[in-house]
Structures are given as structure tokens and as C-alpha cells.
Amino acid sequence: MAAFKPYWNRWLSRRIPVAASVRLNQRRIFIIPSQVGLAFMAALLLMLLAAINYQNSLAYALTFLLSSVFVVAILHTYRNLAGLILKAGAAPAVFAGEPATFRVRLESSARAHQAVSLGWPPAALQTLDVPAAGQVECQLNLPTTQRGWLRPGRLRVESRFPLGILVAWSWVDLDQQVLVYPRPLAGDLPLSAGASDDQEEEGSRAHGQGVDDYQGLKSYQPGDSKRRLHWKAYSRGQGLLVKDFASITGRDLYLDFESLGGDVEARLSLLCHWVLQLSERQQPFALSLPGQVLAANTGELHRDACLRALALFGRGV
Amino acid sequence: MRAKLDSVLEAVNQVLLGKEQQVRLALTCLLAEGHLLIEDLPGMGKTTLSHTLAKVLGLSFQRIQFTSDLLPGDILGTSVFDKDTGQFVFHPGPIFAELVLADEINRATPKSQSALLEAMEEGQVTIEGATRPLPQPFFVIATQNPVSQGGTFALPESQLDRFMMRLSLGYPGKAAEKALLLGDSRRSLLPHLPAVLNHSELARVQAEIPKVRASDALVDYVLRLVDATRTQPQFAWGLSPRASLALLAAARAWAFLAGRDYVIPEDVQAVLPAVVGHRLRERADPAGHGGGSLVQWLLREVPAL
């Protein structure tokens, strides 16, 4: 089975190429009888035996009717998936250990699709209905363990509607990935203060000393931290304003990978914790990883860039 | 009327060589009553383009050079105490012109930038409690150095959204540059340019544009484009309704310039890079610059039919 897997994957990726939007059609839908279907067949066989032994035409007729329903159900089950469009939605970055949430949008081009199940086995599938010419969005969770890009692999889409005796399914790769940041781990951080060689600064610990001076208000721009919004001003109808802080130069904190001990993952987790802490305090900081330095800055963009660098450290891109 | 528009284009193209496409887009933007942002390195002809447009369209022209010490009052105007009358007299700033060139807008502080942008949006300015209407028509052509240059304040997304189009002129082609080098100084041509359109003609053209037919099928295409930016994962955020309105208005103007009274998908595609390029960001690179590859994706993948 394992030896067979690469061939299967190659065949599958030829047949259902990776795409952010997939429309299910006859090339992409597979269909076989389900377990219930096998039981149904066994029941039909018993009924056929009764019909033969009693030479009862009506029993024959009912057996044949149900067999035909079985055959017709192939078309119906197939039809319940055919024409369904799956689109990948954005997946926000998460910290390792948190469940990653993938959004998938199901669109119907014409008819309604009932009881469509989605998921990444062995996790339980999520079932939902797509109204005719409508769309629904569903969130699929996947546990994360490692930092870096998480690619969930092929998504199973299946439907047993209407009779449950057949299962039609497809494996689609919506090219989804989510960035998993290292798991933040609290701990003390030996600080090295940027370019400063002030002896007093050496060994000082970042324990949230307020280094910021309140400067005034400026109007909100996308990318500004929402924590600094001046809600009072907003409630007075003065529009969205943010509190502007200016940090005292020369005291930027410098998070340095090299200055930490422990194995790589532990160091990254510690750095991750401090990136979050310092960002929360609006404190500018710089981050230094081997081969990569992010200059001192503050704000959500900076934080995200730092977390991204931590997540992808040593992983290529 | 269209013949006049053609001669407008011809006149501008005489001054600005080898930039037919950008000139046409710029004119489209003005006809659709949008403001234009030109982003390019210095010396590429941004000022020439604006000045020429003003001249041929018969508009009064003012240029504001944005610097880091520019104050809002320098743009809008101030009240000065007149000793003779004993009253404050308002001295209108350069913004009270029909075509305002805001040169190197990203060099000014956000405060000054927003003074201009608010005026752009509202069509009037409020100074010291008095609201003064801006002239009609009113266009702003802002120019901006690419952000990578030092000492600048990049316009935030909310402000960028107020420009209908962003253009980049780019280097001229070899033949055009040769003609440029061999010929007269282009700026010297300017004073001799006649105004091709007068105010009433311009107003009439502008009134024609909303009447250009946009069929259901076409609006569906615009919706598909906008919807893709809102749902596809590679877009950091989707286009605003203002953007979709701008897209349709620009497409109408473009169709009108092409001599048609209905819009076809190709019109939308022609104006799409200029209209949405500055409003889109890639999710993977939200701080990054420009949505050029996203626009290409939209053009390629969103079904035109």
C-alpha cells in the first residue's frame, strides 16, 4: 500500500491539479458503493432469493425496482457533487499548538448540493449544504505541531446523498497553506542593546519599563495598531485617531538569537514570546537571526514580519 | 465632440512623446472626474503631462511643490489682516485652480497630505470656519516618487483609494527619446499649445460619460473581478465599493474615448491595472509595493464572459 502511494499521488495530481479554485466534474469525482450500499445489495440478494423460491413476480419487481434505484442513485450521488466549486479562503497564521483554521468556500453553479462533507481524514469531516446558485463558507480546523508552512494536503470532499448507499468523493488540493509561528514560551531574555555600548544597559532585562513618550494623536492608517486607537476621540466623532508615541532613541531592544542558549526551537519559542510581549507594549525592538536582521521598529507589520522570520527560520521559504 | 477629444490626445502626444497609452489613461481619468496619481522617478515627464493636459483642456493650472515643511495653509490659503479695511482677507491657496499638480506629494508630512486629499474628496475646503467651494471642474494630479527613495511619507492605503488611477510613465522608448533629444525642448512647446476644449465642452463630455451603456453582462464581469479580490487568498484585502465604482466609471470613459457608447470587457481590462493596481496588496507581502502581479492574475484568471 505504501509503495503504491507515490504512484497514486502522481496520478491524482495529474488528474486533479493543484488550484485555488476547483470545479468538481466527471474527471475529478470517484464513486463506489458505501458500506451501507453493500448491506443494501445483500438485502436485495435475499429479496431475490425469496422471489425465486416463491416464484413471486411482485417480489421480483420490487427487487428490480430497488436495484434500479441503486443504479439511478449513482447518477444522483454523482450529481450532488458535480458542478460544485471549491475555493480556498485565506488562512490566518497561528502559533504552533493552536488549531489552524482553513476557510473553504463552496459555490453552487446551478443546483443545490446537500450534505457535502469536507475534511482531512482521519479528522472528522464537516457536513454542510450548499443552496442552489449560492455559496457557503466553512472553517476546517487542523491541529498544528510544528512551526513553518503547514500544507494540509489534499482535501477530501465526499457526499453520500441521497440514499447513503453510494459514496462519491474527490481529493482536491486547493493550494492552501498556513504559516505556523513557533509556540511562544515565557522566559527571561538577556538583552543586548543595539548599537549602544552603555555599560548600564548590559544585562538589563526587559521587564516592561516604560520607555515611550506620549506625543499626541494622529489619524488612523491601516497598519496602525488597534490597541493605540483613541476610542474617546472616536466616540466624540473626531474620527479614528491613534495615540502617537515616540520612543527614546538609542534604547531600542535587540532580540538576538545568538545570545540565547538551548536548542533552536526553544530559542525561537522564547524569541516569539518576547516579540509578542514587546509588540504589546508598543516597544520598538530589533530582531537578529543568523543571516537575517530586522531593524528596530514597532507596529503590527513589524511584529508580523518578525514572527514570520521566526516561523520560517531554517525552513527556506 | 470625439474629434475634439482625438485632437486633445494628439496635442498632448506631441508634447509627451511615446506615451500614448498613459496619456489616454490620464485623459480617461480626468473625463471620469477622477484624480490621478503619477508615480515615477523624477524627470520622466510627470509635470509636463499635467501641464499639457491643463493647457489643452483649457483649465487653470497650479502647481504645489510638496516639501517636508509645507503646511496645510500653504495649500489651502490663509487669511491675512488687511490694515486698510481692518478686516481679515482670505488669500486663496494654490488649490483654488482647476487643475492642481501636487508634485512629490509623498515628501510632505501626513498633515499636509491630508489637507489636500480632503479637499480632493469633498470638492470644497473649510478654512477658519468658512467653507469655500473649489472651482468646477477640479482635478488633482499628484506625483509621487517611488517609496524606496529616502525621506518620504508614503501615502497610506486610505488615501491612495481616493485616486481613481495610478499611472507610471516609465522610460520613453528609444525612438521617442531620440526624437526628444533631437527636437525642441518640449516645455517650450507648451505656451504655444491652443486650448482644444473649453469649459462647457468639457462639462458636456463629462456629462456624456455616465450615459455610456454598461450592460448586465459587463457589470457582472466587474463584480466577478471585485469578488475575486475579496475572496481569493492571495489578496490582503478586497477592493472597496469606491474602487468598483471607479473601475466602471473609468471603463465608461475609456469606451467613450474609443468612440463607443457601450462598454466591453476589454475596456475594463484596459483601465484595470491603473485603477486597481494601487489599491491591492499581496497577502504574503502586505507591506510590499504594488499589486502588479495581482492585477495580472485578475486579467488572466477572472472569466471575462
Added chain:
Amino acid sequence: MSQASAIPRISLTWLLVAQVLVIIPHLSHLPLWVIGLWLGSAAWRVQIFRMRARYPNAWAKGGLMLAAALGVFLSRGSLIGLDAGVVLLVAAFVLKLLEMRTRRDALVLVFLGFFVVVTAYLFDDSMLMAFYSLLPVTALLAALIGLQQSNLATQPWPTVRLAGGMMLQALPVMLLLFVFFPRMGPLWSLPVPNDKATSGLSDSMTPADIADLSRSAALAFRASFNGETPPRSELYWRALTFDRFDGRRWSQSDYAEFAPAAQWQKQGEPVSYSIVMQPSSQRWLFALDVAETTLEQTRQMSDFRLQRRQPVDRSLIYQATSWPQALRETQPSTESLRRALQLPEQGEPRSRAWAEQLKRDYPQPEQLVQAMLSHFNQQPFAYTLRPPALGQNNIDDFLFETRSGFCAHYAGAMTYVLRAAGIPARVVAGYQGGEYNPAGNYVQVRQFDAHAWVEYWQSGRGWVSVDPTFQVAPERIESGLEDALSGEQTFLEDSPFSPLRYRNLSWLNELRLAWDNINYGWQRWVLGYQSQQQLEFLQRWLGRVDAQTLVMGLVGGGGLLLGLLALWLFKPWQRERDPQQRVFQRFERLLARHGVTRQPGEGPRDYAARAALQLPAQAQAIQAFALAFEAQRYAGQATSVAELHLCLRALRLSLPWRLTRLES
């Protein structure tokens, strides 16, 4: 995974409905306590659903199962056999509903339901039953669909509409399977329902037996003649003969079972017909004299009846050909003649004396028979279904005292007298006449057509049939029992609502005949469609029948039907709703065949321009189409797709013909 989850309300609703529909046909033969059990369980289940009651625990379930089994044993006397089996099945079907928690349980219930429907067919396979059974099957399918629906709040109607729709769509394939699926004989014998009250002739006869039968309007069989239907006075349907008389009762001697078949000679014009016989639980078949049949496992016995090896437990179809003028047993075995002369040692002195006298007066058997017949004709004999009681010497009493009776009396008395006169004779029991149904051109014979007549043996002529009843009541033979009894109002007096009593209302009669015709067709073509019928039917339509034809018919026909259904379901021609788009897609496909494929984001004008560059010879036609399309789609010109079609046709004509796509 989804198996373990709860049962959607919609499915439960339809299961309850299905249960009612499934059980209704069984009501007539279920013991009352099962019905009580059913109502109780259903009420309990509903309460469980409303959270007012709990599921039964293991003890309660076990107890109920045991109690049900015990109840079956008490009311049916056994746990095996079809009746007990069906009651057990229904009880299980009822109890399973009660303990149904998961989807798996519900599936079991649905499958059980299908079985219960099948068992109902064993008790009643009429056409009404067949159509009725579509209701429970639909409800069961709806329950099956409901199990799959994730939306718990759906309305019940769309579900059942889908179930019904699927059944309708399955019908063509079902018919195909029904026609082509090869039928075979029973693989092993199974118990048959024994509460089927079969009335009919039995292997012995007293006059009272025939009188009982004549009160029943139940159908005995129907016969269709190939060619003209003979007049009813010639329709003497032989069932069996009685050659032993014990003083009260005529019966069949064992000899008839084992004697070798009698010899006979075909003579005159044969009559051929097919008979659809109702179950009789007896082994003999009905036929006109002297008959041959193609039915398997059937032979002609020494008294010229047809007999099957197995009793007729379900309706039977057979073809027969008869030679009414055949000469029967001109050289009989002495044993058979000896048996045709058997009489009790003593009794009936007056009859014996009359026989002696007749023998003296008429030495020729033929004359003697004629004399007896004219005696019946001329003396005041009466035909009645309410004869006066007869004494110890019942033949004497009948012949000389009461002189009123019906066919059994006349045939018995005449045979007795003939035997006493030394002429071998026996009573033939069967049916006489039948009602001709002009709508279907067939004769239907009911139990009240039961009749007894006489055959005697004469040297040189063999066995000769005579009917003394004809002398007394010719209308019984020529137009039937009802007319024969018109004076005494005894015809079907026990069943006042039988439509047969109202034959004088012509519209009602026509309706009845038409209905009977439909049922006859049902029996012949549906119920009787078993191995032989199938073979004949397929041979008639296909010429030859072998495994290959059957498989080809099934596979080919099935494929064709499914293809048509798929076309109808998917309507590929309607995939694009917009007619303009549809034409444009054809335009695209046409150009794609010539190597110009449109990218999804490419507008029509750009695409046309590119195509025109690649196909310069057709540039004009391409541009013309693109312009027309643009004008309609974007410039809002009056929509006339016909114009687009014209442009497309012009383009197609200008292009060389290609079927496959040219990879560009």
C-alpha cells in the same frame, strides 16, 4: 462516523409513516396482539422523540423480544413456517423502531421494512397490492434519504418528492430487468402461506359440496382461446373423475393415481387455449376433453385429466390443446372397466330395479342412456340449489320421491343406474361454461360454475360424456347458473354485494368486466411472467433466446436507459442558461478545434482579434460574429440569438471541417 449519529427528525417521521404503510396489508392475517404491540411501540417511540420517555433498557428489550416470540408460538403453533415467520418479522420490525437510536439502527429498520413488503406479496399479489406497495417503498426510501440529510429542519415533502422521483426514474430500468432477468425454478422449497382459503373441487364429492361451491363467486381460472371461443354449452372443463361410490359419497379410487395413461386417438379439429389458474392446493388442472399441455411436470392420467406433480399453490399459467371429438380408450383395460362398474353391495332397491328394467327394454347402452335422459327430461324433475333432505337410500329418494336437485344429484344418480345396468360409467367433476369477457376475449370460470356430469363406456366409441342436468335445466348449460336459478333467488344469496349479482345493470357489468380483464392481463403478463412465459415472450419478440441475448438485452438496454436518464438529469445542453453565452461557447469550441483557445480572462474582442490573426482567411467571418455578439451582449441591441447563429454558421462553413481539437 456518521453512522453513529442521531437520526434526523425527517427520517424518523418517514419511518413512522412507512411503518404504518408497511403493516396495513398485513392487518388481515396478523394476530391482534401484534397490532397492539405496534401501536404501543410507535407511541413510545414518539414519546422518546419528544423527550418524554426513555429508550427501553436491555431487560425491557429482551423481555419484549421473548414475549413476541412466545406470542407467535401461541398464536401460530410454531416458530417456523411462513405465517409464523411473517408475524415474527413484523414483530421485529415493530420492536426495532423502539430501540432505534443510531443511523445504523434506522438502516436495519428500513431494510426490514423492504422485507415485510416482500412478504405481503406472498399473501396478496393483486394489482392493487402492487400499486399500493409503492407507497411504503416510497416512504422507506424517503426515510433513507432523510438519514443523509444534514439539515435537520427540512420539510418532509421535498424528501419524499425526491424519493418518488428516483423511483419513477428507476422504473424503465426496472421494467427492463423484469423482462430480461432470467427466471429460474425455486432453488429450494419454502413454506407457503396456509391461510389462503382456497375453495374448489376436492377429491370426493357429495351433493352438498357442490352446493357449497355454487355459493362462491371466487375465481377458479380464466381461459383464452386461440381463435374463436366455443359456445358455452361445449365448455366442459374436466378436473377429475369419481369412480367409487360408498352409498353417500363419490370419490376417486387410488387406482386412478397409479394406472398407466389411457390410450386415445386424436380426431376432429383441435382447440387450443391458455389457462391462468388460481391456486387450488390440488394437483389437477382444468382442461377441455381431451387435452395435451406443454406444461412441465404434468401428465395425463388414466381418466384423461391433467395432473401436476406439485399442488397448484400459486397461480399457474399453461397452454393446452384439446381434441373434443377424440376417441377415448376404445380398448380399455379390464381393470378400469371393472372399477367403472363398482357399486355398494346393497341399497337403493328401486334404482336397481329400474336399471334391470331399462336393461331389459334397451339392450344397447346407447339406447339405454337416451331413455334415461328422456326420462329426466319428461318426468317432473326440478333444478334447485335447495333440494329437500334425502333419506338413507338417497338415490332412490331422489329418483322417485323428491325429484329435485342439481348437477351432483343427477350425475350421481345416472352413474349409479348405469352401473346397475351393467354399463361402465363414472362421474366427471369440473366446471361448466364460464362467463365470456368480450373486453379481453376470454372466459372466466368461477366456483359457482362447478359442475358434475357423466361419462359411460361403450364398445367401439370408448368413453362418451353425457350431461343429465342439461335435460332438466338446459339454461344452466346454455346461459349459466344464474338463469337456471332465476326462479328461486338463490344465486349468490350469501353475498348480496357481489357485483355478479347486478349483471343486469349494464354499466356496472361493463365496469366489472373491464376490471376483470385488467386483472387477467395482470395475472397473465405480470404474475405469470415466470420461466416459461418469459421464454415464450422473449422468443416472440427476439426470435431466439440464449444467455447472450439476455445479457445483451440487459446491458445494452440498461446502458441506453441510463444514458437517457443522465441526459435528462444533467441536461448538458442547458448547462449554460444564457442563449448568447451558449452560442459564444460554440464559437469558442469551433475556433478551439482550429487551434485558437480562449483564455478565461480574454474578452470576446481580443479573442476574435487573435483568432483572426491566426486564421486570416476567416478573419472577416470571425470579426462579424464577434461584432454581432458584442452588439447584443454589451451594446444592448435587441436580443436575437438567431442572428448570432447565422454568423456562426457562416463562420463554420468558411472553416475546413475538423472534429478534434488542434493543439496550438
